[in-house]
Amino acid sequence: MAAAACAAECGVRVGLVDDNPRLGGQIWRSESSSQQESDPRIADASHWLQRMSTAGVTALCGLRVVHQPEAGVLLAENLDGLYELRYDKLVLATGARERFLPFPGWTLPNVMGAGGLQAMVKGGLPIRGKRVMVAGTGPLLLAVAAYLRKHGAEIPLICEQTSWGSLAKFGLALFRWPEKIGQTIQLKRDLSGIPFAANTWVVAANGQAALDSVDILRDGRVEMIPCDYLACGYHLVPNVELALLMGCAVDQGCVQVDDLQNTTVASVFCAGEPTSVGGVELAIIEGQIAGLAAAEHATEARALFAKRRKARRFADVLDSTFRLRPELKNLPLPETMVCRCEDVPYSRLQQHTSWRSAKLHARCGMGPCQGRVCGPATEFLFKWNPDSVRPPVFPARVGTLATGDEPLHLQHSDVMGGH
Numbered sequence: 001m002a003a004a005a006c007a008a009e010c011g012v013r014v015g016l017v018d019d020n021p022r023l024g025g026q027i028w029r030s031e032s033s034s035q036q037e038s039d040p041r042i043a044d045a046s047h048w049l050q051r052m053s054t055a056g057v058t059a060l061c062g063l064r065v066v067h068q069p070e071a072g073v074l075l076a077e078n079l080d081g082l083y084e085l086r087y088d089k090l091v092l093a094t095g096a097r098e099r100f101l102p103f104p105g106w107t108l109p110n111v112m113g114a115g116g117l118q119a120m121v122k123g124g125l126p127i128r129g130k131r132v133m134v135a136g137t138g139p140l141l142l143a144v145a146a147y148l149r150k151h152g153a154e155i156p157l158i159c160e161q162t163s164w165g166s167l168a169k170f171g172l173a174l175f176r177w178p179e180k181i182g183q184t185i186q187l188k189r190d191l192s193g194i195p196f197a198a199n200t201w202v203v204a205a206n207g208q209a210a211l212d213s214v215d216i217l218r219d220g221r222v223e224m225i226p227c228d229y230l231a232c233g234y235h236l237v238p239n240v241e242l243a244l245l246m247g248c249a250v251d252q253g254c255v256q257v258d259d260l261q262n263t264t265v266a267s268v269f270c271a272g273e274p275t276s277v278g279g280v281e282l283a284i285i286e287g288q289i290a291g292l293a294a295a296e297h298a299t300e301a302r303a304l305f306a307k308r309r310k311a312r313r314f315a316d317v318l319d320s321t322f323r324l325r326p327e328l329k330n331l332p333l334p335e336t337m338v339c340r341c342e343d344v345p346y347s348r349l350q351q352h353t354s355w356r357s358a359k360l361h362a363r364c365g366m367g368p369c370q371g372r373v374c375g376p377a378t379e380f381l382f383k384w385n386p387d388s389v390r391p392p393v394f395p396a397r398v399g400t401l402a403t404g405d406e407p408l409h410l411q412h413s414d415v416m417g418g419h
């Protein structure tokens, strides 16, 4: 949204494509005007929505980009069919997703990703009166716990795998970002009374038809905690599939960009979580820079470099604070499913030495999620790297994939434009 608004304010024609039915990405998409106007997130979302609307950005929501058949052309689909979008300049801002680690019982109903459960509650899942264990690592756990509590859930415990020492360093580092101190104080208030344990993680989820309790490992001892839901995520991994498909260089899981957010592919820029997981402030600054650069207003973009430098340091601090501890590699048992789309257990993966071999011989990563879940897990467990991305980057209808299928044409005013 920041990239779209800034580019359009420079006078170029801009289209924004988002597969969610509402604008706003992971954080803002369901913040409605019925919520408190004093909530700073509503104010931030409204600010960018207003700027986009004033500058005349065409928003195409509920449309998912699945392929780039040639440079300058994207194929996208929605419930009505296939669309061809043409561009001169493209800013990729595909966000991040949660990292999941396999452990016994993680495929039971009501074991969910932390952000995943939050998204379901945003979508209407009733959570009032339910006992929700929140576990994994990263600041998202706190945001999710606060959100669920606000919607009536009981949170018996938040389990954070990182150590108290790392958290203490993180707390001290926050003084370099005064705006984050305010957010931290607010979160502390929202979470008051909820027990928090560092050095602690879930080792098993128990239940027959659905989850009824979890076993956690705290200070070397296993404890059983009854609950209705487990919200469990191990920080975030950048969504780089579309960038990879276009041929952009990716290093250590992040899209490589230069100062002006240019990727290694001409006319393709990238901003936000795909370049590094650094939170909403960094995503917005990068978006502004990318939008200005794509509209050839490099001087204005350069004025934001210092702000971005400071925000990127926060991404580095997040990375070192919430690094996964090696003990988590011992979580899966031989029979624990690692690739849940294709039912591939841990023991079958142990027979392989690379992602490619596991894919070819055990079908790991070949199911509907195309390795989005098991890819980051096997990267942590075995140090494997997914070596290629093939179209479509998301599951798509056969009609979309069939060659010669005529794409639907959007109205002139709806067609995505660069300059």
Ligand SMILES: Cc1cc2nc3c(=O)[nH]c(=O)nc-3n(C[C@H](O)[C@H](O)[C@H](O)COP(=O)(O)OP(=O)(O)OC[C@H]3O[C@@H](n4cnc5c(N)ncnc54)[C@H](O)[C@@H]3O)c2cc1C
Pocket: 017, 018, 019, 020, 024, 025, 026, 027, 063, 064, 065, 066, 093, 094, 095, 096, 097, 098, 115, 116, 119, 140, 143, 144, 236, 239, 242, 271, 272, 273, 274, 278, 279, 280, 281, 283
């Ligand atoms: C599940 C989850 C929950 C989160 N909850 C919080 C929270 O409560 N508070 C908080 O401070 N931070 C939260 N974060 C972190 C937060 O999302 C980021 O800091 C911030 O949103 C980054 O902005 P972005 O523009 O890079 O990505 P996003 O806001 O994620 O925006 C990326 C958008 O691109 C869309 N997209 C991706 N691929 C395609 C495609 N092929 N075609 C069309 N559209 C596509 C996505 O659907 C999404 O709407 C959450 C992250 C995740 C993954």
